[in-house]
Amino acid sequence: MEHVRALLRAGRWSDLEELAQHSSPVEGLHILAVLALARQQPKEALDCIQRSLELEASFSQRNTLAVCLLACGRSQEAADLLHQLLEEQPENADLWFNLARVEVGTQALRQALRCRPDWPVAELLLAERLLEAGECEEALLWVRRNLEVPGAGLTEARIVFRLGRYRDCARLCLGLLQRHPEDQAARQWLFQAVLAAGEFDRDSRLADELEKGLDLPGALLLVPSVWRVWPERIGLLCALLQRDVVADWPLEQWLTSWRRQFRGQPEPCELAEALAVHNFTNEFCFLETAEELQGLEPDHPAYPLYRPLPPGAPASPLVLERHLLEPARERELAKQFEASDQEDPVARQYEESPYPRWRELLNEPPVAGRPDRVLVAGCGTGRHALLCARRYPQAEVWALDLSVASLTYAQRQAERLDLQRVRFLRADLMELERVMQLPLCFDLIESIGVLHHLAEPLQGLRALVSRLAPKGRMRLGFYSRRARRGLEPARRLASALRHLPLRELRARLASELDSEDFAFLAHFKDFYSLSGLRDLLLHERECEYDLSELGRMLEEAGLCFGGFDGLPLSTVDAFVERFGREKLLDLGCWERFEEESPATFRGMYVFWCQASAG
Ligand SMILES: C[S@@+](CC[C@H](N)C(=O)[O-])C[C@H]1O[C@@H](n2cnc3c(N)ncnc32)[C@H](O)[C@@H]1O
Numbered sequence: 001m002e003h004v005r006a007l008l009r010a011g012r013w014s015d016l017e018e019l020a021q022h023s024s025p026v027e028g029l030h031i032l033a034v035l036a037l038a039r040q041q042p043k044e045a046l047d048c049i050q051r052s053l054e055l056e057a058s059f060s061q062r063n064t065l066a067v068c069l070l071a072c073g074r075s076q077e078a079a080d081l082l083h084q085l086l087e088e089q090p091e092n093a094d095l096w097f098n099l100a101r102v103e104v105g106t107q108a109l110r111q112a113l114r115c116r117p118d119w120p121v122a123e124l125l126l127a128e129r130l131l132e133a134g135e136c137e138e139a140l141l142w143v144r145r146n147l148e149v150p151g152a153g154l155t156e157a158r159i160v161f162r163l164g165r166y167r168d169c170a171r172l173c174l175g176l177l178q179r180h181p182e183d184q185a186a187r188q189w190l191f192q193a194v195l196a197a198g199e200f201d202r203d204s205r206l207a208d209e210l211e212k213g214l215d216l217p218g219a220l221l222l223v224p225s226v227w228r229v230w231p232e233r234i235g236l237l238c239a240l241l242q243r244d245v246v247a248d249w250p251l252e253q254w255l256t257s258w259r260r261q262f263r264g265q266p267e268p269c270e271l272a273e274a275l276a277v278h279n280f281t282n283e284f285c286f287l288e289t290a291e292e293l294q295g296l297e298p299d300h301p302a303y304p305l306y307r308p309l310p311p312g313a314p315a316s317p318l319v320l321e322r323h324l325l326e327p328a329r330e331r332e333l334a335k336q337f338e339a340s341d342q343e344d345p346v347a348r349q350y351e352e353s354p355y356p357r358w359r360e361l362l363n364e365p366p367v368a369g370r371p372d373r374v375l376v377a378g379c380g381t382g383r384h385a386l387l388c389a390r391r392y393p394q395a396e397v398w399a400l401d402l403s404v405a406s407l408t409y410a411q412r413q414a415e416r417l418d419l420q421r422v423r424f425l426r427a428d429l430m431e432l433e434r435v436m437q438l439p440l441c442f443d444l445i446e447s448i449g450v451l452h453h454l455a456e457p458l459q460g461l462r463a464l465v466s467r468l469a470p471k472g473r474m475r476l477g478f479y480s481r482r483a484r485r486g487l488e489p490a491r492r493l494a495s496a497l498r499h500l501p502l503r504e505l506r507a508r509l510a511s512e513l514d515s516e517d518f519a520f521l522a523h524f525k526d527f528y529s530l531s532g533l534r535d536l537l538l539h540e541r542e543c544e545y546d547l548s549e550l551g552r553m554l555e556e557a558g559l560c561f562g563g564f565d566g567l568p569l570s571t572v573d574a575f576v577e578r579f580g581r582e583k584l585l586d587l588g589c590w591e592r593f594e595e596e597s598p599a600t601f602r603g604m605y606v607f608w609c610q611a612s613a614g
Pocket residue numbers: 346347350355356377378379380381382383384400401402403406427428429430447448449450453454535
């Protein structure tokens with residue numbers, strides 16, 4: 001087959017087709033299989049090689065069969081066959097390498113490199129495996145031998161990140177971007193590294209890179225710090241204002257005072273327009289004085305920076321779109337949903353204050369393969385469900401919620417982001433049997449920040465479990481009592497002042513932010529919109545948990561814990577160092593870890609679980 005490989009390397013596919021025609025049937029089918037593999041048609045390749053094997057079963061054909069099985073994702077069969085072939089040729093480096101593609105760990109790769117030393121592809125795969133196992137020092141040695149190979153530089157940066165050397169990682173990524181300005185992966189790692197470092201070298205290339213990658217994870221979080229260093233980069237600030245809610249107290253204060261000046265001397269500009277759309281998203285929660293509001297009429301250019309525009313008021317197309325056309329579309333969409341039960345205080349809260357207020361989705365890489373069917377229970381305004389649709393592009397995604405206002409926000413965003421295959425339904429997750437359209441079971445059920453708002457969370461969890469397919473998985477999110485303890489003073493004050501309009505209540509809370517008891521509040525994104533504030537401090541019904549309570553609830557629902565999701569790598573590393581990797585699924589150890597680092601689950605406990613065996 002050497003001449004076949006040579007033609008393949010030279011890209012002479014039509015010569016190969018001709019060669020196949022003039023070869024024996026066995027040889028011809030074998031060549032066609034190799035060609036189909038090169039063309040990324042694994043099923044055709046498998047078909048050809050199986051037909052050739054019916055005629056003759058040489059070592060070379062069985063080897064190609066193993067590669068075809070690998071390409072078709074039939075890993076176990078491929079591994080079994082490779083083990084058989086290795087008994088015949090234990091010094092065959094390619095066989096070891098292919099085996100390494102299906103077997104975890106480093107053993108097969110080390111064998112491959114023993115048989116064929118100085119093999120860049122195998123060395124780089126070994127570096128990746130070592131990185132996965134947290135053996136970073138050795139990983140670095142292997143990768144640094146091969147830095148000229150495409151992709152190796154990024155692996156080096158990721159290893160350096162994993163070693164906690166975030167500033168070095170950022171420098172490496174900047175170097176990569178200098179050589180390959182379109183490398184989005186390097187840009188993304190740059191942002192992650194700067195975020196993890198919590199500071200950055202005063203290199204204006206960071207601001208340049210942010211401008212090119214604003215939809216990458218972490219980018220928008222960096223804008224406030226970058227803006228503090230380069231305030232003249234007004235474009236970056238405007239991009240943030242149009243895409244997300246500013247959740248940075250010093251920046252909000254600056255914007256508030258800029259708005260006051262603009263109110264006095266309105267000069268149409270990019271920032272005024274961006275702030276008008278931003279403030280619509282955060283429900284005009286910034287602090288304001290009676291003086292600023294006095295005499296402010298809809299035809300004043302500053303009006304949409306303070307309140308939603310009424311119909312007919314003059315404004316730019318962007319402001320009209322956000323202030324008038326999008327809400328009108330939501331009213332239209334609301335007709336398709338049955339009205340919600342206003343008796344239920346939780347439904348009423350989310351009808352009045354749909355949550356969360358959001359604009360853009362992160363640029364999440366899609367995940368191949370399963371799940372086929374996903375349910376998002378309590379989808380709110382849709383960000384979560386639409387992220388699922390992005391993450392699982394081949395899956396059917398169903399999303400339900402109690403609140404029509406949330407669902408129409410979600411449906412409008414689905415239209416805008418062209419993710420209309422998500423099916424939104426108004427339904428109570430406690431009464432799934434009444435939702436006739438809903439499929440009977442799902443491979444994945446996600447419910448983040450929902451069950452702890454039910455009167456009976458365990459019953460809600462059981463209702464969801466009843467729709468889980470055999471071997472299905474769940475991703476759940478619950479409040480941590482310990483992580484939210486610091487909110488107590490703010491909660492007490494909010495509760496005492498709950499008669500105030502939310503904007504006034506927020507101003508009152510903001511006046512306390514300098515005190516030790518309240519400073520914590522500024523770290524919660526929910527502080528930066530009115531619906532968020534209500535969700536955070538004035539919820540109609542919520543319960544908080546510790547990890548033993550959660551463990552018991554999972555057990556009672558017949559579930560077992562499958563690991564936390566979304567924790568920063570530095571947290572996982574700290575846990576592994578303290579308790580060992582084998583304890584990652586041990587909630588008792590996590591409880592001790594949380595005792596020692598109470599802010600670990602400030603976002604929430606977000607974790608995977610699945611039905612317990614038996
Ligand atoms: C805090 S929001 C979370 C939204 C979304 N999961 C997210 O993370 O962005 C809680 C949502 O759960 C919904 N919800 C509460 N109880 C529900 C129930 N019994 N059935 C369906 N949805 C419910 C609320 O209407 C609200 O939209």
